[in-house]
Amino acid sequence: MKKQIVVVTSGYERFVHWLMAISCLLLCYTGLGMMYKELNFFGAIFGGLKGLKTVHDICAVFFAVGLLLAIQMWWKEAGVFVFPEDWEWIKAGGDYLWHVDHVPETGKYNPGQKMFFLTVALCGLLMICTGFFMWFPHYLPANLMDWVYVLHVLGFVVIFAFFFVHLYLGTIGNPGSVSAMFSGKMELPVLRMLHPKWVKEMEHEGKLMIVEDKK
């Protein structure tokens, strides 16, 4: 059987992804170390809790930049639901939860990916805004500021839980998909399974870049 490899992401897309991924994971790590007294020892590798806070503050800036680039780059493709095809996909559970004879075809990003993108975009903006006021709490009245901390933790609850969904579906849950974020290439059958309509569109427009043919 022939194995055809397709270029699916650009270097810039991967750069933005990893900029956000690394800063976000460090933010989660340092944030957990500060929120749980039991996890204060996370600070040891940064020379103490104060170092943990400094790393959190620095990563926040990188994350903010990454997030804005990501929104600018992806919101048209991944931020807008297309009906009725997206709704059909959701009703079929995306072929993940039960047996589906024919999986409804969606565009480049399926509604699950869109939900993740929108969650990261909206919660990420929430984290940046609330985090900004945590640096300058005197800009807001104290009783409003109290709820800023609540929103910051709420954003974390959502992003942290959704991160593990993203990690699972981007690796062992969908074998063959993780290479899209490393080499930027994917095998055609996997791509056809995950993004059938996108493959057809690219074929139609002659944009399907097959780079390797292995016998």
Place this chain on the structure above:
Amino acid sequence: MSEKIKLYDASKCTACRGCQLACKQWNALKAGQTEHKGTYQNPPTLQPNTYMIIHFQDYVAPEGDVRWLFRKEACMHCTKAACVTVCPSGALYYNKEFKTVGMDREKCIGCKECVSACPFEVPRYDKETEKVYKCDMCETRITNNMNPACVKACPTGALKWLDKDEALKIAEGRVQQLGGDANVYGDKFVGGTHLMYVLKEKMDVYDGIKKDPKVPQSIFVWKNLLKPLSLLAAGGVIGAELIHYMIRGPHKPHPEHYEEAKKQGGA
């Protein structure tokens, strides 16, 4: 040793500010340059290097006479202290012996969470040192059987450092003695404070006094609900994925996906 209260009797205070000076001296706090604003109250507010001030207030009584009201403002040392609940580093803690709120400045990471949480607006953040400052009831003194510096300095007996039972008894007695609108401030909220006042006038009369201080409700939502939920939700997701992986297995291409690929490849 037992739970102790610093009792401030406003009716005995002459606003000599000996306490303010003693506080600065014991804690080695520098004085800052301030401007004269037509009041003896100086500095105007608490500062990173001013843990306590005496408020000066001209009060026109309903009877028509003008009275000078004094009030000591400093950390109230709450029994249920919002600052201790939110402090991520353990820099703020309860003194086990006296139940006052101590502070280990070495541990402070300058997150300012206590600044917003405090219902009395006491903790002050210093940009230069990136740390927060507040009265710790002279912990180095009280743990060595001495009075807090401000109490030691008070010449009129307006400030006293007493066992809690005794303090409440004295405060109640003093209120009876003064009569009129006199009242005790500090015993009725946040589980009781460890700085309590005997006030001559009704509480509402005093400028800047907190009438109904509470631990903000947001702290309950934050620390008791969302904080544990963050790990529970992530754990639940990971558990669900394990089950999914075992029961449904990974998502693999259907034969048709290969078929089409073959057709394409052959073409």
